[in-house]
Every structure is written in structure tokens, then in C-alpha cells.
Amino acid sequence: xxxxxxxxxxxxxxxxxxxxxxxxxxxxxxxxxxxxxxxxxxxxxxxxxxxxxxxxxxxxxxxxxxxxxxxxxxxxxxxxxxxxxxxxxxxxxxxxxxxxxxxxxxxxxxxxxxxxxxxxxxxxxxxxxxxxxxxxxxxxxxxxxxxxxxxxxxxxxxxxxxxxxxxxxxxxxxxxxxxxxxxxxxxxxxxxxxxxxxxxxxxxxxxxxxxxxxxxxxxxxxxxxxxxxxxxxxxxxxxxxxxxxxxxxxxxxxxxxxxxxxxxxxxxxxxxxxxxxxxxxxxxxxxxxxxx
Numbered sequence: 298x299x300x301x302x303x304x305x306x307x308x309x310x311x312x313x314x315x316x317x318x319x320x321x322x323x324x325x326x327x328x329x330x331x332x333x334x335x336x337x338x339x340x341x342x343x344x345x346x347x348x349x350x351x352x353x354x355x356x357x358x359x360x361x362x363x364x365x366x367x368x369x370x371x372x373x374x375x376x377x378x379x380x381x382x383x384x385x386x387x388x389x390x391x392x393x394x395x396x397x398x399x400x401x402x403x404x405x406x407x408x409x410x411x412x413x414x415x416x417x418x419x420x421x422x423x424x425x426x427x428x429x430x431x432x433x434x435x436x437x438x439x440x441x442x443x444x445x446x447x448x449x450x451x452x453x454x455x456x457x458x459x460x461x462x463x464x465x466x467x468x469x470x471x472x473x474x475x476x477x478x479x480x481x482x483x484x485x486x487x488x489x490x491x492x493x494x495x496x497x498x499x500x501x502x503x504x505x506x507x508x509x510x511x512x513x514x515x516x517x518x519x520x521x522x523x524x525x526x527x528x529x530x531x532x533x534x535x536x537x538x539x540x541x542x543x544x545x546x547x548x549x550x551x552x553x554x555x556x557x558x559x560x561x562x563x564x565x566x567x568x569x570x571x572x573x574x575x576x577x578x579x580x581x582x583x584x585x586x587x588x589x
Contacts, residue, residue, distance in 0.1 A: 308334055309352055316361035321372040324365050328383050331358065335390060347395035354394070354403060359411075362387040366414040370421075377422060381438040384415055388445035392452040408449070409459045415446050416465035423469055423477055436476045447484045454495045457488075461506050470510055475520045482511055482523060486530040493537040504541060505548070508534065512549050516559070525565040528556065528572050535575045542575060553577050 305313070312330045315323045331353075338349040353359050362383055370376035391411055394403070422439040426432035450456050460466050470481060485507055489496055496504065508531070515527035535542050545552065553576035560569055 305352070305356070309349075309356065309358075312358055313356045316358050319361070319364065321365075321368045324368060324373050324383065325375065325379060327358070327361065327365070328379060328386065331362070331386055331390075335386065344395070347393060350390050350394045351397045353390055354407070355399065359387060359390055360407070362390075363407075363411045363414045366418045377425070377435065377438050380418055381422075381441050384418055384442050384445045387411065388415070388448045391449060404453065404455070408453055408456055412446065412449060412456050412459050413463060413465070415442060415449070416460065416463050416469070418442055419446070420465040420468050423472060423474075426476070427472070427474060432476075436480075439477070440480050443480045443484050447487050450484075450488055451491050454492070454498065457495070457499055458503055461503055473517070475518065475523060478514050478518065479520070479522050479526060482514060482526040482530060485511070486526055486533065489530060489533040489537070493533065496534055496537040496541065501540070501544070504534070504538075505544070508541070508545065508548075512552065516555055519559070521560075521563040521565070524560045524563060525568070528560065528565060529568050532568055532571045532575065535572075545576065 308330070312327065312334065315327050315330065334349065335346075338346045365383055366380055366387070368380070370380055373379050388411075391408060394400075397403075419439060419442045422435055422442060426435040426439060429435060446460065450460065469477060472478070511527045511530055514523055515531075518524065531545070535545065553573050556569060556573055556576070563569075
């Protein structure tokens, strides 16, 4: 029976049967059938799509998808490309479920495990890319997995703390490869751009962890793609919280001078000037509330 008490559809029953074999053998079959099912439901009523996603969770399909991200790519036809597609589809199915009976367990138990699986796959892709000099395709897949992570975090902001506490994310964060650094900084930029309120909601410690990494990358890299993404993200953070303005002044002394010296004339002077104005401004912020 589905979450609403309706009889399970034949196509879902077939999909559930494939997920009972917890191995690499059925990954492609599950991916193909899940794509078809969700694709058809996406064309119909929003409530039908919500009910479909709820059923996928309640019947264990999403749990299988999450577990599959840790399978050996060598044993799957299509390897990393297939697992990246699974990551994309899983993140899509974890957003927009509406209200349902098991929402608390879904939100606070299942979703953190999904994030951990996504980060596991992302770290695996990163390590593969670092070993392979011709790594353009692997980096593209790595970027897509981070797109999936960012999609989840924008919809479920409480998961940000799980990302920051993950050993997999820490290993990705400390990597000094330019392509990897660009992907992580861009993810935070996209999250804060989509929902500026999350800056004030996430707390000082989490925000400091993110800013420490961004400022480090900004000061240690000469890549203008990283510089632009880092500057834009810091501007977004400061735009949405007065307390971060004060925190940045205290924690990153000399940042304005570094920004001018390292990044002036690199193609993003307009947003750089916004950051420098923030850093050098003595004008009190309108929002005087501090982050808890």
C-alpha cells in the first residue's frame, strides 16, 4: 500500500522488486525505471508527483538509490556516469514530497544519510580525477554531484550542518586543486544567492567554517574563477547579515588590502568593489541582530 492507502501500482511494484537485490546488478534497471516513473509523474498534477515521491521513500526505493552511490563503479555498466545520474535523480526525489506521516524521520534520519552518500561519491570522483591527468569528464561528473548536493541543501537547509561535519566534505574542502575548489565555493554561492535568509539562520560556527575556507582559497589561489566565486560569496554573506560584517572585520584583518592587491583588474572589479566597500565601511548596518 502507498502512503495514502492506495494500492501500489504495477510499475512501482516492479521497481520495488528490483531494489530488493542490494547489489550492483540492478542499478541500471532501477535508474531506467525510476527515470520513466518520475518523468511521467512530472508531466501531471503536482499532488501526484508528491505522492509518487512519498511512495518511493515508503517502499525503500530511495533508500536503495542512496546505498547504490557507494557501490563499486567498476561493477556497474556505465560506471561513474550512471552513479552520477542516480545521484541527480535521488536529489530530485528528495525535494518536493509535501507533508506526509513519516516526514520527521525522512528529514532528520534519512536525508542526512543521503547527503553522506552523495559526499562519498563526490570524494571518490575527486580522488579519481586527481589520479587521472585527463580528468575533464570526471570533474564534470564531480560538479554534477555537487549540483545535486546544492539542490538538497537549498530545499533542506538543516543539512548544511551535516555537510560541514562530514569527513568526506572535509577531505574535499582541503583539496587545493583549482577545479575542485571552484566547485565547492560555487555551491555555497548558489545556496546563499537562492536563499539569503539561510545566512542568518545557520549560526556563527557553521558560517565561520565556510568563510574560513572561502577566504583561504581567495588568498592562496591565483585563479580568477575561484577569486570571482569567493568574492561574490563573501558579498552575499555580508549583504545578508550585519554580524558577519563585524566578524569578518575581526577575523580577517587585511582582507581588503589583499583583495585589492591580488584581484584588482582580473575581470570582476564591480563585485570586488562591493566587497572592499563592505570591508572598509564604518557605517553601522541597519540589521543589528547577531547570529545565534
